[in-house]
Amino acid sequence: MANALRDSGREGFLAGDIDWDANNIKVFLYDEGADAFNAADDNLDDIVAGARIATSGNLASKTVTAGVADAADVTLTAVSGATVESIEGYKDTGTESTSRLIFNIDTATGLPVTPNGGDITIVWDAGANRIFKL
């Protein structure tokens, strides 16, 4: 794998079901050892709860300028659990079965990471692509 949009994410953007800067977008630390990455997964309920080591609050300060998705860096507090292999982004509707998975990032400085009970901060790339660019 590589950092990529999920098909459910692409579909959501094209169908107008995902509004990056208006919807609640969250990320979680994904233990792929507990639930292997599956490109066919499309909603949050497709990934077992035990594989979601820590979930962020809503991403803040989201922007969409020039098709580039960006947001403020996000901190997950007091993270403990199994080693995390990737970061998964999704649209939170409040219902797992309708919360679309948007992207998966498995290439990042510091991944994989083993939580130690302390905070984990995700610092988004400050380059041209930020989180991702459509």
Next chain:
Amino acid sequence: MNGQLIINIKVVGERVALNLDGRINGSMDWSAAQAISRELKALAGAAIGMVCYKFSVDGRPAYIDFEPALALNLANGLYQASLKAEEHAKAEAIARDTAILYRAGAPFGLSDHPGIIELAKKEAAWNTDFRRAMPGGVKSAEAFGVPALRRGAPKVTTH
């Protein structure tokens, strides 16, 4: 026949028109022109004396004798004209193949005909069926940044 035979070959759309001093005056499709070209070349290559070739005009045979060199010139002329006629006959298919190349990112085409190139550009730009012709489909052009995870110090619990 002598070497003074005046040969006039023209491309008329998908057909090749041939006039041999008025003795043969008609047109044929590009594949027939290529077949005649091949036969004339073979005959010219093997000829010891004159080359006699049987044309069929309106279902009737017409025999023309050529010097071997003239037969070769006629063969080459017919072949070149047949290629242009074939290009005209297959313009749509050539444009579609060229469009697939364009969609795949190849910066070259299969024809230098301006009309075909223009058609290929339109097909490449608007024909969504070409997604099926791309190996693995058309790749998404999304790009990702590379974030960094910073793990803080472990929580210290005090009793």
